Every structure is written in C-alpha cells, then in structure tokens.
Amino acid sequence: MNPFLQLLRSSLGKKYLMALSGFVLAGFVLGHMAGNAQIFLPPEYINAYGHKLQSLPGVVLWGIRLFLLLCVVVHICVAVLLTIENRLARPDRYEKEATVEATISSRAMPYTGLILLFFIIFHLLHYTVRSIYDYSNLPYNLHGETVHDIYTMMYLGFSHWWVSIFYIAVMGLLCLHLTHGVSSMFQTMGWRNEKWRAILDKAAAAYGWVVFLGFVSIPVAVLLTEHAGIALLDKEHVEATLALAKSLTLNQ
Amino acid sequence: MNLRPRIPSGPLANKWDNHKFRIKLVNPANRRKYRVIVVGSGLAGGSAAASLGELGYNVLCFCYQDSPRRAHSIAAQGGINASKNYQNDGDSDYRLFYDTIKGGDYRSREANVYRLAQLSGNIIDQCVAQGVPFAREYGGLLANRSFGGAQVSRTFYARGQTGQQLLLGAYNALSRQIGLGQVKMYNRHEMLDLVLVNGHAKGIVTRNLVTGQIESWSADAVILATGGYSNVFFLSTNAAGCNVTAAFRAYKQGAGFANPCYTQIHPTCIPQAGDHQSKLTLMSESLRNDGRVWVPKDAGDCQKEPREIAEEDRDYYLERKYPSFGNLAPRDISSRSAKEACDDGRGVGPGGQGVYLDFSDAISRLGRSTIEERYGNLFEMYERITGENAYDRPMRIYPALHYTMGGLWVDYNLQSTIPGCFVLGEANFSDHGANRLGASALMQGLADGYFIIPYTLANYLAETGAGAPSTDGREFKDVEAGVKARIDRLLSANGKRSARSFHMELGKIVWEYCGMARNAAGLQKGLELIPSLREEFWSDLRVTGQGEELNMELERAGRVADFLEFGELMMRDALDRDESCGGHFREEHQTKEGEAVRDDENFTNVSVWEYKGEKAPPVKHTEDLHFEDVSPSVRSYK
C-alpha cells in the first residue's frame, strides 16, 4: 500500500494529525494571547499591532487564515473519526463502570472540544465579522493614519458582563483542553520517556494555565474598570473614541 | 514391550554428533509432504512446533489454553542452566552432565544427560537471538547466578520470570510460523486420545473446548509435549488445567509409562492457608541464594514472633547438616529436611506446616535495594498472598509438589514405545532421573524442542515415508467412538458430587501416602483407597451441562477420571521401587541420619509400565541403566 495512504488510514496516523494540528492551534492560541495582552499597554500598541496584521498582503493573511482553518477542520474531522472508531470498539458498556486514572480533562476532551468549536464561531462573529455588535465605526489616529480602534472594541466587547462570563468559562475549558492536549501531543508523537513524562505533563498544565490567565485577565480587567471603578485600563481613551465616532457620524 | 534405548555407540562426548550424522534426513523439498501433530505449546511443544515449521514441515499444534503463550512453562521463575562457563568458575559440559546425573540420583541415562549438557549453551544463544531479555552486567554481557545442587554459577535468568521470557521467545517464533501458515494452531482444543494405524501413532482425537465438537486429526507423527502430572496431588504448583490425560491416553494405547513415582517436591512454596486453597504457589528457589532457612530449636518457641527468637535458639538446619551446600542443598533434601523439622513439632505458621526463610542477614550485608532488585517481585507476590512483608519478617515456606520426573518412556530419539509417538519435555521421563536440579526443566524442554526433535523426527519420517492416513479410517472412527462413549458416561453419572471434590480427596490420599516420604504400608493403603474412590466417582459424580458446548465441569471430570487411574499406577510404582532415590523416599531405606539409601543392585533401572486393560494390573518392564563414565556414589551434599 502507498505509505501515505497507509499512514492516514492507520490509528497512529490519525493520532499524528490530531497532535500536529493541535500543536499549530495551541501555538496560535499562545500567540493570540500575547498579542491581546498588549491591551495592558497604551492603546497605540495594540492598535498598531492590529493594523499591521490587517495590512499584511492578502495572500499571506488569507494563507494564514486558511491554514488555521485547515488545522481546525482536520482537528475536528479526525477527532470525530477517532471517536466513532472508539465507540465501535466498545459497543457494550459495563454495567458497572469505574475510572482509576483518567483525568477529567482527558475524559472531557470531546465535550470541551465541541464547546470550543461553538466558541470559535461566536468569537469570530463577535470580533472578526463583528456581526453580534457593530464595531465598524471606531476610528483611531495612528501616526496620522486612521485605523480601527481595537483597544476600544475589546473594551466594549467585554463590558457586557454576560460576554465576559462566557469568555472566562470557555477559557477554563480551553485550559482543560490544552492541559490534556499538549501532554497528549508529546505522547502521541513519541516525544517523551519515563524521565521526561512528569516534567512534560507539568509543562502542559503550566501552558494551559498561562493561556487561561492571559486570556482571562482581559475580561476581568474590563469588568473591574467598567463596573468596580478599579482603573486597570484606559477608560478615558474608550470614551474619547466613542465621542469621536459620534461626532464623525453626526458630521456625515 | 520394546525398550531398546537406541543409545549411539562411541565415547560419551561424541555420541550425539555421531548419531546426528548416522540418522536419516528429510530433504528440504520433501518436508512439506509431511504433517506433524504437536500437542502442547509450552517450552517443549512450542519450540518444537516453531522449529519444525521453520524446517518446512506442516505442523498442527494443539493446546487447551486460549493461547500457546499460556502454557505452564510460563510460571518457571528462577532460571535456566547452561555450561557456558562465562564465569570462569570451572564449568563445563561434563560438569553440568555430572551434576545433573548425580542430582538425579543415578537414575537417568548417561547419554541423554550428556546431550542435554552439550545443548545447553545453544539454548542460551538461541534465546538471546530471539530477544529474551536475560539479566545483564554493566558491561552488557550475560549475568549468571548460582542455583541449588551446583557449585558453579551457571544459571541464566530474566528477573524472576525466566520461564515466561523463554516461553515468550518460543511463542514468538511459533507465532511467526503461524503467521506464515506453516503451523496451524488450535487453541482451546484438548487431546482426548491417540490414534494408532498399523501400530504407528498417526493422529489424535480432540475436543473443541468451546463448541464441544469431537474431531480427529491425522499426521505422519505425533509429538506429545503435554507436561507433567503434579496435579494428581490436587494441590501443587502446577496450573489448574495441567493434567495427565494426553500422556495417560498414550499409555493406554500402548506407550510405556516410566517411573511414575518420581515426583519432585519443591522446597520453597508458600504454605497452605486453609481448605479453600486451590493451588500452591512456588517462589523461586533462587531465594535460597540469599535467604537462610531455620526453625526454632525449641518447639515451644514456634508461636513466638520470629524476631524475638535469639540467634542461638534458631536451628539453621540445612547449614548444620550440609555445611558445603548449606541452604543450596538439592530440592529433595531441602524438602525432606523441612518435613523432618515440622514432624519434629518445630514447624511455624498455620498448622505448624512451615519453616522460616530469613533474609535479614542478606539485607544487612547487601542492603535492601540489592535484595529488592534480585527478588522484589517474589517479595511482592509473597505479600499479596499472605499479607506479610518479608523484608521485616522472615518468609514462611513449605515444600509443595512441583515437577514430575517420571513420564512416558522414550528412547534416545525421544520416541515412545509407540513408533511415531514422540514425547518431549516434562511429559517424558528421560533426563532428570529420580530428582531434577533447579533451572534444568527449562533447559530440557528447550533442548528437546529446538535441538533434538528436529533431527530425530526426521529420521523416523524418512524411514516411514510421507502419507498421513485419512481420518475416515476405521482406526479413527473407533477411537472417536470411544472418546464419545466416555464423555457420555461422565455426563450420565447422575450423582451428587462434583469432580473437584473427588480430585481434592484423591489429592489428600496421594499426598498422605505417596508424598515426601513413603512406606509400604501406606502405599498399600493408598492402593486400596484409590480404587474405591474411583468406584464412588463413577457412581456419585455429577457433571452439569451438555457435551456439545463449553463445559468446564466436563473437562475437569475427564481429567480427574484419568488422575484416579493414574494415581494408582503411581502408587504401584512407588511400592514396587523398594529403595530410596531422589524424590522417591521410602522410609524403610534410610540411614540413621535420615539420608536416602539407594539399592543400586536391584534398582539401577527404569521401571516401565505397560497397560493391560481395565481388568488386569499393568505389567512392569525394566530398562537397565549403564554407567560407563560416572560411577554411582552416595549422593552427599555434606
């Protein structure tokens, strides 16, 4: 048989696809988080960063987007395939089930994964397509050029408490998903042994927590600034942008 | 009965080479025309089936377990001997031969034993090549340890799981042949009879243990590698399924049964805890390398905590009685000494049936970690079964039935008195005489399977020519009908008692009267008790279920029925052999110190029993043993 085909058909081949697509997505998540964390700097930083990404040549931007999409699709399709096979391999359940070792994060993978899928769709609609709230008119003057004010958009997005709560909860699930997923990746690719197992497991858990805390810090900061009066973010800038947007609308 | 041993001429060291050259071969292109049946898939059967398959014969292999890997060879713990002399401590083929023949109390054939010693090194090479993970030294070379009955370090081992690893080596090789289609494996098939055509073994009848179907299989030759008969004692270290049926059926078809009274009691087993017990568990004799065996000097101390018994109040009886071998004295001697101590009222543990095996000296000398590395799994096993921690408190051990040296008589070619019926491993009688030394059962099983049968079988096949008969023949139909009638008889007994209860009762009788020490009066008593138990068996047996389905009660009943006849044969042989030798200790024949006394004048021979039908007693024939290279001496381990 063609070795490629054999690889794709084999259980381990599918596992490699799962691990490698997961690796890309986990890497993306960290980068995304680092980018977002610029919100704790003056608005200029994140807006410049956003503008830079937006003005990448179309091929590159869409190349990256499609590659990420491909990873998501592969990750999901293979997951579904593996899950079906796994169910088929155990058609009769035990009358009495017990679990000795498996962690919650490992057992919840299909469920956290499913919720994350819905979240991604929501998140894209929320901030990329912007069809849940209208963020089209948020101008920012970046060195004389008018660009989209991402800082304000994020602030406004998370100032709805239900959105923030939803994000925080999902980030918790993402943390669970990553803790097991990253550790599994090392196992699946065979990149560990008895000496490194414990260290890599801890590293995977740490990774999950870093991502969780990094992402969650933003809605928490918004909520504290907006509702508790603890000014962690530049609320004045947000109000200024909104005022500017309003005047621009009136001028038209 | 033809008991010509066919020992080749020439000096001892050249016999095997001469023989290999003189016997006939089957040329590679013709081998596929032959079909060979192998019954049993342990070290002997598995290695034979794999090697014969490799040579190009069509092999059918049968086992009662659900996989060939489960044969009871897997339970051997300690190791396998080989005269490699890797330790530079003066080992040689001749020394291994000498130790084995002396260990067997001069009741085995010189030529067979020498061949075994010669082949021992090849076995290690073969197993290493197969990937058996033997223990290694830091330099990457093979490690050795010493074992009971030897003064050199010649035992190769894989932790306490040597039998498992060797069996998996053979199993892997066998699996390869199955995958190639060269061997057809029939798991969960039990051989219930042997079929003879014109006086030659040409097939077997089996019962499919899942469907209950009775089937006939024909071949050019039949190899039996079906293990020993320790389970006649009910409680033994054998697996629950081990049985004498295949060998006993062959005996009934005309194969001579040799020395059935030679049974080995293993000195280091976990003592029995109560009547519920279904088996005894052995712990490797290698424990005696570092453990010291003792009982209290004073019977009054037996109930005390062992640690509270002062050094001077302990009787390290093996070290006292056998200063040069000490705790490494051979199995029969160690076992009997334990029994003596317990009979003396100085036994410890439940029922006073146990002696201490103490590691405290070794732990303080070598450190706990070394002991853990050497015996960790055995200590764990001991704790699982007894609930006691042997690092803190000495183990309690007691002898248990472990191995049977007797078996179907075979000549130098491993052929029984039935032409075409070859017998390998524990199922034959050939190499261990009246007592087997530690770490030599694995050696014998593998020598038979890997390195002897491929040659000697070819000789037989070349002589007879290819052509397995059809199973539609009258001979097959007759045997098949007999097998079915016997099953019907078991199913229709319609009594009240389970086969297991009869088995337990039989076990008590043979242990009592034909165990570690035997005497004429006891054996005669046993010979009265067994037939009456057998009668009760056939009138009061209850087997539930049907024949044409999975029926474990029926399987057991069939095996117990054979044990009930075999037990009598064993006792008859024990009564007839009016001497003490090796594992066969007759109380009438001992020195003042309780050492065995052989009667070389009358018993330097093999007793071979011929079946004469249900009504008549079996007839004894003898094969005289000739010692040309060693002269039988008093076996002293002092």
Next chain:
Amino acid sequence: MKLNLKIWRQKNSAVTGRLVDYQLDDVSPDSSFLEMLDLLNEQLVSEGEEPVAFDHDCREGICGTCSLNINGIPHGPQKATTTCQLHMRHFEDGETIVIEPFRAKPFPVISDLIIDRSAFEGITQAGGFITARTGSAPDGNSIAVRKNIAEKAMDAASCIGCGACVAACKNASAMLYVGAKVSHLNLLPQGAAEKDRRVLSMVWQMDRAGFGNCTNYGECSAVCPKEIPLDVIAKMNRDYAVATVKNIFTQAM
C-alpha cells in the same frame, strides 16, 4: 465473610447476557478471588445448576488467562494484581461485588465470563517476533546489551497478555499491549533489523482487529497487573513515525 455477587451470565456468544444475583456465605478472607468463585461453583453444582464459566489457569499471576472486570475495574481494586492473586481480605464483609467479562468488540464473550482474546494472537503473528532461525544464533555474549536497555526491555516484556488494558480503556484500545511488545523487541539490538517492519505490521494488524484508539487516558497502565508504563506507547508511536517516514523514502518493509 458473606458476599452478594452480581455475575454476568451469558450462555454463549449467540444470546444476550445479564447480571444474576448470588449469595455466598463462609468465604475465607485468605482465599483468592477465584477460590471464592470455586466455592460458588461448588454450591451451584450441588444445587444442580450450571456453574459460572471463567478463565483461569496458573493462578499465580503469570499466565494471563484470568480476566474479570470486578466492580468496574479489570482484575479488581488491588494495584498490580491479577484476579487470581486478588485475595478476599481486600473486600468488606457483606459487600456487593459486580463481576463482568472484559468488554471490547475484538474480545467477544464466549460464555459467561470467558472471552475470546485471539485478536492478540494475530497481532503477534503479524510481527511480534525476532526472526532467529533455530540453530543460527551466534554466541549469547557476542551481542552486548546495555544493562539499562535490557532492564527496560524486560519491563515491557513482562506483559502477560491478559487484555486488562483493552478492558479498562474507554476506547478498547490495545496500544499498551502492542506498545509493550514493540518496545521489548525494538529496544534490543537483536531486534533492530526488523524494527520498522515490526511496528508497521503490528499496528496495521491492531487496527484491522478493530481495537480503538489511544486518547491517553492512562487507564490501561493503571490497571495493568504488571504495571507496564505508558512509555511503551510513546515508544511505539515514535518508532511508527520513524518507520513511516523511512518507508516513504526507502523500502522499510
């Protein structure tokens, strides 16, 4: 001690089974789990009922014949212990014990608690060996094996093929079993020549037999009576990846 047993009864593979209740008195805490079942069977036979069929042989934890899912756990609650070595002192007087066969699609029930594990046989036949023709071996000491490698190979080789890993895995995956075999043989220098071929064939056969996939739960290793570590799976994964890549560029098979 007294016990309430709920035991899976199924006449044969053609019919469906169910749990049946049994009461058992006078069980010695020093008896093993299988001796407890022996006692039950003696009781059943004396009542003229068919005894419970279960697999067992050596009863010392090495042959791998015994199975049983006891209270939801293969081989019961004791770590590193097979059912035959599990003793009743680990249960409470009056306890209810649920006993089921190992369950997996490739392990169909034959009768009651007996299952057919021949799917494992096929995997070994596909490549679980080192080809070493009888009589062709060089001297044992001509192949030096580093002590730690020999130890690791031995750890993997101690697998008894009982199938508890498959039974415990929520996906009925056989990766611990296959990983153990692959690790044992691939770690040793003797097995190097067939390394790639072995892992490719064995995994292929494992998939064909219908076992599930590994999702790294770790249940298999946790219930393994021989405590085979999860690393054997990582080793198999690594070797399979390497073999596949080699196979793409050269002829690894």
